Amino acid sequence: MSGSGTTEVTLGEICVSAVADAFRGDGEIFASGMGTIPMLGTRVARATFEPDLLVSDGEAFFVANDLPVGGTDKDVEGWIPFRSVFDTLWSGRRHVVMGASQIDAHGNQNIANIGPWAQPKAQLLGVRGAPGNTVNHTTSYFIGNHTSRVFVEKVDTVSGVGYDRAAELGGWIAEHHEIRRVVTNLAVLDFDTPDHRMRLASVHPGVTVEDVVAATGFELVVPDDVPTTRTPTDEELTVLREVLDPRSLRDRELPAPT
């Protein structure tokens, strides 16, 4: 398996193309990724199969060129300060890939704190934009450490809204709410089930279904046939390795293989 050169495809690269796949069909919207692999996913998607996406420099500008992580040589095509980010996300023309410190079977996500909110065991970021993101536009997640401490029965503070809560709200929100996929270091998961419970969509090469089930703290929907996650195309690998991430930061965002 080789893209540009002879190097084996890495887990980080599989995660990047799996994140990129989340944006298939999105067209002319703001593809926004929190963290290195999500950001690379947006940029690979735009550089290859989804050319109309808008991607930002992570600061305040839309960039038209294939900008490396941390790159400063920007072809600016638009200005997107935080106020415009909020306007855009409330308008629905955005798809974000966020992280999660905890996530449950319905896609409720927590980035705020671990333990009781009133006096947490571990204070994290706070809810940030997760509540507003999830009820206004498509959301996906990237989770680099797929364990039963992250994939839990019940999250401590619901930051991003899951399918059960969106259904309970009903109306406009239920109609517009979508969690498209969850990419982890082990697998790709989605909510393509009648009651929108999390389903195992594919396992990464070398990972078994049992590995994923064991690392998940709730009952996962597991189809009879679980495919293997695709590896990146040569085109994707070339742009990723030679242009977007020549320093291989993608592999540093993942836990060391055990």
Added chain:
Amino acid sequence: MSTKITTEDEAIGTLADGMTIGIGGWGSRRKPMSLVRALLRSDLKDLTIVSYGGPDVGLLCAAGKVRRLVYGFVSLDSIALEPHFRQARQKGTIPEVVEYDEGMLQWGLYAASLRLPFLPTRAGLGSDVVANAPGLRTVTSPYDDGEELLAVPALTLDAAFVHLNRSDERGNAQFLGPDLYFDDLFLGAATEGRRFLSCEEVVPTAELLENGSFHTLKVNRSMVDGVVEAPNGAHFTSCQPDYERDEAFQKEYAKAAGDTEAWQAFVDTYLSGSEADYQKAVSSR
């Protein structure tokens, strides 16, 4: 034509215990740190702080100034988690905490600046923001859709602190970086008489447009009561294009925050004197 030039300490002198203070900037970006440091030097207590939080929130928590905290997040950006804020939350030393979605915070400030009691939004609905802020109410659209929306209450401030790049002496101010953040809304939400703007440099009005296009003039003098000239006043947060974040100093700050003795040494070195003393200590590292 009256000048509004004042000093950090004079600005802080207009405040009282228990007031609600909004602090502009975003995370560890363009924070009015010289005003925050003046607040740390004061005897003021029991404050409500409203912020897209960074080290401003951390420092005020560490100094025990905060009775109530309203935030969407608290982060140092390049260091994801703010150590003092974490400690304060984990030890339960902030008596009252209001955690909003980032957009809700904007909406609360915007409502206050427009003198509206609330603004409606969907952001927050379905999340634990609503459960953890029991004072929040919903409102039903009076039109055919009949949708139930979250009514974010106006976040009216007793005082606001913001830091911009340039200003004239009457408070016509200029941001030269990539993002105004929500500084105009913090000023708009605050009570007249206590809207304080620090800047890197006070310049003649005519000079403003030599620095940047008219688009950079989003803050006019009707929004500002006091102008403080504070070169390097946002340190150690970023103030583009004048300077980037002082990452080495931020690391020193975060490291010291983890240890009582190290923190006392940090306070002794940097925070025990005047703003001039601080700037001297920073430059002589």
